[in-house]
Amino acid sequence: MTRVTLLAGGVGGAKMAEGFAALPDVDLTIIGNVADDEEFHGLWVSPDIDTMLYTLSGRINREQGWGLADEGRRALDMLTDLGEDTWMFLGDRDFGLHIYRTQRLKRGDRPSDVTADIARHFGITARLLLPTDDRVQTRVRTLDGWLTFQEYFVRERCAPDVLELRHDGINNARMTGEAAEAIAGADLIVIAPSNPLVSIRPILDIPGIRPALQAAQAPVIGVSPLIAGKVVKGPADKMMTTLGLRADALGVAEFYGNLLDHFVIDTADGTLAAQIAALGIAPHMADILMPDATAKARLAQDVLAVFQAAQAESAA
Amino acid sequence: MTRVTLLAGGVGGAKMAEGFAALPDVDLTIIGNVADDEEFHGLWVSPDIDTMLYTLSGRINREQGWGLADEGRRALDMLTDLGEDTWMFLGDRDFGLHIYRTQRLKRGDRPSDVTADIARHFGITARLLLPTDDRVQTRVRTLDGWLTFQEYFVRERCAPDVLELRHDGINNARMTGEAAEAIAGADLIVIAPSNPLVSIRPILDIPGIRPALQAAQAPVIGVSPLIAGKVVKGPADKMMTTLGLRADALGVAEFYGNLLDHFVIDTADGTLAAQIAALGIAPHMADILMPDATAKARLAQDVLAVFQAAQAESAA
Numbered sequence: 281m282t283r284v285t286l287l288a289g290g291v292g293g294a295k296m297a298e299g300f301a302a303l304p305d306v307d308l309t310i311i312g313n314v315a316d317d318e319e320f321h322g323l324w325v326s327p328d329i330d331t332m333l334y335t336l337s338g339r340i341n342r343e344q345g346w347g348l349a350d351e352g353r354r355a356l357d358m359l360t361d362l363g364e365d366t367w368m369f370l371g372d373r374d375f376g377l378h379i380y381r382t383q384r385l386k387r388g389d390r391p392s393d394v395t396a397d398i399a400r401h402f403g404i405t406a407r408l409l410l411p412t413d414d415r416v417q418t419r420v421r422t423l424d425g426w427l428t429f430q431e432y433f434v435r436e437r438c439a440p441d442v443l444e445l446r447h448d449g450i451n452n453a454r455m456t457g458e459a460a461e462a463i464a465g466a467d468l469i470v471i472a473p474s475n476p477l478v479s480i481r482p483i484l485d486i487p488g489i490r491p492a493l494q495a496a497q498a499p500v501i502g503v504s505p506l507i508a509g510k511v512v513k514g515p516a517d518k519m520m521t522t523l524g525l526r527a528d529a530l531g532v533a534e535f536y537g538n539l540l541d542h543f544v545i546d547t548a549d550g551t552l553a554a555q556i557a558a559l560g561i562a563p564h565m566a567d568i569l570m571p572d573a574t575a576k577a578r579l580a581q582d583v584l585a586v587f588q589a590a591q592a593e594s595a596a
Numbered sequence: 597m598t599r600v601t602l603l604a605g606g607v608g609g610a611k612m613a614e615g616f617a618a619l620p621d622v623d624l625t626i627i628g629n630v631a632d633d634e635e636f637h638g639l640w641v642s643p644d645i646d647t648m649l650y651t652l653s654g655r656i657n658r659e660q661g662w663g664l665a666d667e668g669r670r671a672l673d674m675l676t677d678l679g680e681d682t683w684m685f686l687g688d689r690d691f692g693l694h695i696y697r698t699q700r701l702k703r704g705d706r707p708s709d710v711t712a713d714i715a716r717h718f719g720i721t722a723r724l725l726l727p728t729d730d731r732v733q734t735r736v737r738t739l740d741g742w743l744t745f746q747e748y749f750v751r752e753r754c755a756p757d758v759l760e761l762r763h764d765g766i767n768n769a770r771m772t773g774e775a776a777e778a779i780a781g782a783d784l785i786v787i788a789p790s791n792p793l794v795s796i797r798p799i800l801d802i803p804g805i806r807p808a809l810q811a812a813q814a815p816v817i818g819v820s821p822l823i824a825g826k827v828v829k830g831p832a833d834k835m836m837t838t839l840g841l842r843a844d845a846l847g848v849a850e851f852y853g854n855l856l857d858h859f860v861i862d863t864a865d866g867t868l869a870a871q872i873a874a875l876g877i878a879p880h881m882a883d884i885l886m887p888d889a890t891a892k893a894r895l896a897q898d899v900l901a902v903f904q905a906a907q908a909e910s911a912a
Contacts, residue, residue, distance in 0.1 A: 322699030354668045358692025362717045372688040376674025383638030401678045
C-alpha cells in the first residue's frame with residue numbers, strides 16, 4: 281500500500297485524484313485548494329473542494345467536468361426573479377450542499393470536519409483534507425482593477441489579462457494538523473496537473489506547508505498541467521504569460537523549483553527534458569492527457585512507476 | 597376605492613386575500629402572520645407569508661394550495677444525502693426565496709422591507725405587511741411535550757392533541773409602523789377565515805395591535821373559518837376542541853369577542869346567528885367555501901356588501 285498525498289485543485293486536480301483513487305494499492309489523501317472559495321447569496325461556496333467531492337463520488341457532470349449530474353436551476357431562477365446577480369451558476373443540488381456547509385460553519389464547525397463529513401456521506405474513501413481552516417481567497421488584478429477569483433474565472437470567463445495575483449489571508453492562515461500529518465506520513469507526494477498559480481500556490485504558500493514538504497521523507501513528483509505550452513482546461517498558460525513566466529512545462533518546473541524531485545511531462549514536451557533536468561528535477565515522459573477513466577488511472581500508474589523506479593534505484 | 601386591511605394567515609387567509617385582490621374597487625393591505633416562521637438548515641422560512649406571496653403572485657401550486665408550481669426537490673435530496681432531517685418539504689424554488697430572505701436578514705434588513713421587496717419582485721400590487729419585525733414563534737404543547745409549530749403541523753401532521761399554545765417572543769414584540777397605519781387608515785378591517793388560534797391570535801396579541809383595532813374608525817368584519825363545525829383545511833376545529841373552545845362559528849365569534857362588529861358565517865350555520873347576535877356581533881350569512889377564483893371574489897364581494905350596507909345604514 282503506497283500512501284500518496286496529492287496536492288490538487290480544479291478539474292485537472294480532480295482528474296488526477298480520480299486516477300489515484302482507482303489504483304488498488306494506493307491509500308490516497310488529497311490536500312485541496314480553498315482559495316477559490318467565495319460567498320454567494322449568503323452561502324459559502326468551495327468550488328475546488330466541491331469539484332473534488334463531486335468527482336470522487338461519481339456525481340460529477342462528466343460532460344462539463346464540474347458541477348453535478350442531473351442539476352436544476354430552479355433556486356437560481358428564483359434568485360434571478362428576486363433581482364440577485366446570478367452570473368455564478370449554482371445548481372439546485374449544489375445549493376443543497378452550500379446550505380449544508382454554511383449551516384455547519386455558522387455553528388462553528390471546522391471547515392475540515394465539514395468537508396470530511398460531506399465526503400463520508402458521499403461514500404468517498406479517499407481522505408479529502410483542507411490545507412487550512414482559515415480563510416484564504418485569491419484576488420486577481422486586471423486592467424479594470426481587482427476581482428475575486430470567481431468574478432475573473434466565471435463572470436469574466438478568464439478573458440482579462442491577469443496582471444497580479446494575491447491570496448488574501450494566506451500569511452495568517454494556519455496549516456491544519458491533518459495536512460501536516462498527510463505530508464509527513466506520505467510515501468509519495470504528488471503535485472497534480474492543476475493551475476500552479478491559483479490552485480497549487482495558495483496551498484504551498486500557507487505558512488508551514490512548504491517547509492513540511494521539504495522536510496518530508498517522501499519524494500515530490502509534479503505532473504505538468506501544460507502540454508506543448510497549452511493548458512488542457514483553464515487559464516494557466518495565459519496567466520503564466522501575462523505574469524512573466526514561461527508558459528510551458530519548463531516554466532512550471534521553474535515555478536515549483538527545488539520543491540520537486542521528479543516532474544512528469546507530456547511526451548510532446550520531450551525537448552524540454554534536458555532543461556528540466558538542469559534544474560535538478562528528474563524529468564519523466566508520459567501521456568498526461570486524461571480524457572477518460574482509463575487515461576486517469578494510467579497516468580496515476582505512470583506516476584507511481586516513477587516513484588517505484590526511484591525507490592528501487594535508491595535501494596540498489 | 598375602499599381601503600381594506602386584512603388580517604390573514606395560512607391557506608384560508610391567502611384565499612381571502614386573493615378574493616379582495618380581484619375586486620376592482622379595493623385598495624388591499626394584508627397584515628400577515630409570522631408566528632409560523634422557523635429556521636431550517638440555517639435558512640429563515642416564513643410559511644404563512646410565503647403562501648401569501650405565492651398565492652397573490654399566481655405562483656402557487658393550485659392543487660395543493662401551498663408551495664410553488666413546478667417545484668423540484670434536488671436541494672432537499674442533497675440535504676437528505678448529507679444526513680439532514682428533511683421532513684419539512686422545501687422545494688428548489690422555495691430554497692431560492694429562503695436563501696434570499698436569510699441573506700437580507702443577515703445584512704440587518706428589516707423583515708418588513710424584505711417582504712415588501714419580494715412582493716414587488718413578484719409583481720404583487722397589494723401591500724403585504726408584517727405585524728412585527730421581531731421574532732414571534734408559536735409553540736405547541738402535546739402529550740410528548742412542546743413542539744415548534746412546523747413540527748406539529750408538518751412533521752406530526754397535526755395528529756397530536758394540542759394541550760396548550762404559546763407564542764414565544766410576543767410580549768416583547770413591537771408592532772410595525774406600517775401595520776399601525778394600515779389599521780388606523782383602513783375603511784374596513786377584515787379578519788380572514790384563518791385559524792383563530794395560530795394564524796390570527798399571534799397577530800392580535802402583539803402589543804398595540806388589539807388597541808389599534810379597537811381605536812380604528814373602520815368596522816371589523818370577521819369571516820368564519822368553520823362551516824358546520826368543520827374546518828375547510830387545517831387543524832382549527834380539533835385544536836379549538838382540545839383547548840376547551842366551541843369548535844364552530846359561534847366558538848370563533850366568542851373567541852374574537854368585542855373585536856368584531858360583524859361576523860360572516862356560512863349559510864349552513866344559520867342556527868348560530870341568534871347566539872352570535874347576542875354577543876353584540878352582527879351575523880351575516882354567505883357561502884364561505886372558496887374552491888376557485890370566482891368563489892374567492894364572490895366572498896370578498898359579500899364581505900364588502902356587509903360593509904357597504906352598514907355604512908348606508910349609519911348614514912341614514
